[in-house]
Amino acid sequence: MPARICKYVQMDTINTAISKQHLTTADVARLAGIHKDTLLRWLRGGLIQEPQRDRHGWRYFTPTEAQAVAKFALSSTHDQSHDATTIVAEDRNTRYLGRLPALDWDFAGAKTSYLTHGIHPYPAKFIPQIPNALIQELSGVGDTVGDIFCGSGTTLVEALTLKRHAVGIDANPLACMISRAKSSGCNEFDREALLALTQQARTMGDSLLPSTTEGDLFPASKFISEHWRPAFDKLTFWFDLHVIEELAEVLSWCRALESDVARDLALTAFSSIIVTVSKQDSDTRYVRREKNIPPGDTLRRFARSLEQITQAATEFADVVESRFRCQIAQANLLDSPSIPALDLVVCSPPYPNAYSYHLYHMTRMVWLGMDQPRFRKEEIGSHRKYSSNSKNAATAETFGAEFSKILMWLSSRLRRGGYACFVVGDSTLKGQRINNADLITLAGEKAGFQEVMRIDRIMQATRKAFNPAIGKIKTENILILENRGGKA
Ligand SMILES: C[S@@+](CC[C@H](N)C(=O)[O-])C[C@H]1O[C@@H](n2cnc3c(N)ncnc32)[C@H](O)[C@@H]1O
Numbered sequence: 031m032p033a034r035i036c037k038y039v040q041m042d043t044i045n046t047a048i049s050k051q052h053l054t055t056a057d058v059a060r061l062a063g064i065h066k067d068t069l070l071r072w073l074r075g076g077l078i079q080e081p082q083r084d085r086h087g088w089r090y091f092t093p094t095e096a097q098a099v100a101k102f103a104l105s106s107t108h109d110q111s112h113d114a115t116t117i118v119a120e121d122r123n124t125r126y127l128g129r130l131p132a133l134d135w136d137f138a139g140a141k142t143s144y145l146t147h148g149i150h151p152y153p154a155k156f157i158p159q160i161p162n163a164l165i166q167e168l169s170g171v172g173d174t175v176g177d178i179f180c181g182s183g184t185t186l187v188e189a190l191t192l193k194r195h196a197v198g199i200d201a202n203p204l205a206c207m208i209s210r211a212k213s214s215g216c217n218e219f220d221r222e223a224l225l226a227l228t229q230q231a232r233t234m235g236d237s238l239l240p241s242t243t244e245g246d247l248f249p250a251s252k253f254i255s256e257h258w259r260p261a262f263d264k265l266t267f268w269f270d271l272h273v274i275e276e277l278a279e280v281l282s283w284c285r286a287l288e289s290d291v292a293r294d295l296a297l298t299a300f301s302s303i304i305v306t307v308s309k310q311d312s313d314t315r316y317v318r319r320e321k322n323i324p325p326g327d328t329l330r331r332f333a334r335s336l337e338q339i340t341q342a343a344t345e346f347a348d349v350v351e352s353r354f355r356c357q358i359a360q361a362n363l364l365d366s367p368s369i370p371a372l373d374l375v376v377c378s379p380p381y382p383n384a385y386s387y388h389l390y391h392m393t394r395m396v397w398l399g400m401d402q403p404r405f406r407k408e409e410i411g412s413h414r415k416y417s418s419n420s421k422n423a424a425t426a427e428t429f430g431a432e433f434s435k436i437l438m439w440l441s442s443r444l445r446r447g448g449y450a451c452f453v454v455g456d457s458t459l460k461g462q463r464i465n466n467a468d469l470i471t472l473a474g475e476k477a478g479f480q481e482v483m484r485i486d487r488i489m490q491a492t493r494k495a496f497n498p499a500i501g502k503i504k505t506e507n508i509l510i511l512e513n514r515g516g517k518a
Contacts, residue, residue, distance in 0.1 A: 052090040055171070061096060062103040069099065070170050078102055080125065087166050087192040126168060126449075127483050127510065133163055135487035135508065145187060145349065146212040146342045149335075150302045151313045152182035152205070153385050154378065156453050160487075160508070161185040161376045165192050168449050168510075173373035178363055178440065183209030185376045186356055191349055196356040197369055201408040203400040204301065204391050206360040211298035213356045215347030216340060220292040224340040227283055227296060228333045234279070235329030258282050262396045267318065268308045269393075276328035277307070277397060295343055297398060299336035304394045307331060316389045362408040364432060366439040375440065375450040380411030381466060382429045382457045388412060416459060426464050433473035441477045441515045448513050450479065455489070455506035467507040478515025484508070 059066040072078045073089075078099055081091045091099070137159040142148070147158050161184055165175055171193040177185035180198030186209055189196040198209050216224070258278035259265065265274060277300075284296040307328045309318045361367035380387075388395075388406035395402040406412075410432055415424040437450075444450060454466045471481045485508040 051093070053093070053096050055089050055091070058091050058096045058099050062100040064103050070172065072099075072102070073170055083166055087171065089171070123482050123512065130163075130167055130483060130508075130510075131485060135160070135163075135485055145191065146339075146346045147184065147187060149212060149339045149342050150182060150208045150298050151305075152208065153314050153387065153390055154381075155182050155184055156378045158184050158188050160453055161188045162192070164376045164451050164508075165189055165194060165374065168451070169194055169374040174370060176369065176372040176375045176443075177377045178375060178436070179377045179379050180209050180358065181205050181378070183212040183358075186213045186358070187346070189376075190354050190356055193351065193354055195354055195370075197372060198356070198358040199361050199363060199367060199369065200358075201360065201362045201410075202387055202391065202405050203360050204394055204398065205387075206358050207294055207301070207398070208298055209358050211294045211339070211343070212346075213358070214291045214294065214343065215350060215352075216291065216295060216343035217347065220289050220295070221340055221344055223287060223289065223292050224295060224336060227287070228336045228340065230283065231280060231329045231336065232333040235276075235326040235333060238276075238326035238329070258285075260396045260399065265396075268310060270309075270323060272325045273307050273323055273328050276325075277304070280329065280332050281397065295339050296336060299332055299339045301394045301398060302335045302339075303328065303331040304397060308393050310393055314385065314390055316386075316392065363410075363436045363439070364408070366435075369443055372444045373448055375444055375448070376453075377451070378453040379433075379466075379470070380409070381455055382411045382424065382426065382464060383413055383416035383459055384411060384455070384457055386413040389414065416457075426459060426469060429464075429466070430469045430473050433470050434476050437470075437474045437477035437479055437511075441479065441513055444513045446513055446515065449482070450474075450511045450513065452509045452511070453506055454509060455504075467509045470509060471511065474511045478513065479511040480514050481509065482512045483510040 053061070055069060056066050059069040062069070069078070073080060079095065081089050081095050083089055137157055140157060140159050142157045142159070144158070161177075165185075165188055169175055172195075174195040174197060175185065175189035176197040176199070177183075178199050180186060180200045181202075182205060183198055186196040186198045190213055196213065198206075198213075200206055200209070258281045259274055269277070280300055284293060284300050287293040287296055305313055307321075307323050309321060311317045311319045357370065359367055359369060386409070388402060388409050389412075392402060394400075395405070406414075409415075411429065415428075417423070440450060452467070452470055454470065456466060457464045467484060471479075474481065486505055487508060488505050
């Protein structure tokens, strides 16, 4: 009986207190007399209906929704049976995933290079709107969102801006460097150092005349060129001599920066121009083409890129709160790396036969002193492994077996009931079309995952990172698996 009196008193107090039209999660937790973390746990577990979110991803509750939370809080203390406002566990997927099919996933014409997203090219990176929507719908503020094939860090940037912690993994050391640069932000001290470097590169670039003798640009500091040019036998096949000298000069400046963040940002600017000033045709074509880069151009391009990156990283630091952490690990997923527990995974895995990152990034990795041969061995899905005519060439079964191993590992890292989202296209293998989403679902079933949704989306063929000549990918699937095994 005392418990019931207490209940009426509390509900009355709550009704009086709800005068605002929109209440925050903290408001509602306070009114219901529970800790905010408890409310977030109930929301995540599907015990309370998710409210709407504002454009920053913050939940806002209507007075009716707040009352429902308060009732649930009371019933969970005094009465184990839930009232009509609570959601039974079976409805969980319907409610969490229910809004997803109604979204326009094509995002035609959407701006994709805001904040740090556009600072470095990366083949097959997904547009930020995709992870943004999935993170908003399938996780809460303070959750940890992982991208197990993080590439250039698109998911990590979106997770941090939506007030989630982020965890990224990639076997490609270049991907990890770009991801760090995109997700670090830049403080005043780094900004000053980087703007000084920008000015230094611009001044030196402008001082070089088109007639400057090749191979003799910096006679006073010739040792720089000798010390910093990589030991790579095809260096002069891919770069003009004066470009090698300018790149060596820039690299020596970047390496000398004291702060890790500033160094990553400067090296990302350095890396961003390498394909353009080399004779490599493009980011997704490893064939030679003369480009006639004039002396000074490499330095000026570096200055432009660094200026843009510094600006983007400064804006990023203004938007993201430092309490949301980002951890990035360079690791082969097939080695079951150790990572923090995840609440949600959003990734675009490598497609069999579609890209060869170890090749496209060869000249960049050589200049940056990265272990390219190791990454070549570890890379999943590479065109090289699948297109070989040898009897050891990779097949659809290879991809399925690799995913079985990865999903087995993931089931113990992703919380039970958590979602793993894969944005995948089909591939063509020896003339046969391969449905990669089916292969991933099948591999997932063996590891305790269940497919709960698949959405088709049309890719924008004009996107720079999309190479229609390889793999013939025009549409892709957003595949969502639920972890029905794993830890609670
Ligand atoms: C399609 S890309 C991801 C692009 C990313 N979503 C973005 O927006 O930049 C796939 C990534 O998988 C990575 N990868 C390939 N094999 C891997 C492996 N064995 N372990 C970890 N990452 C791997 C590649 O290096 C590549 O960055």
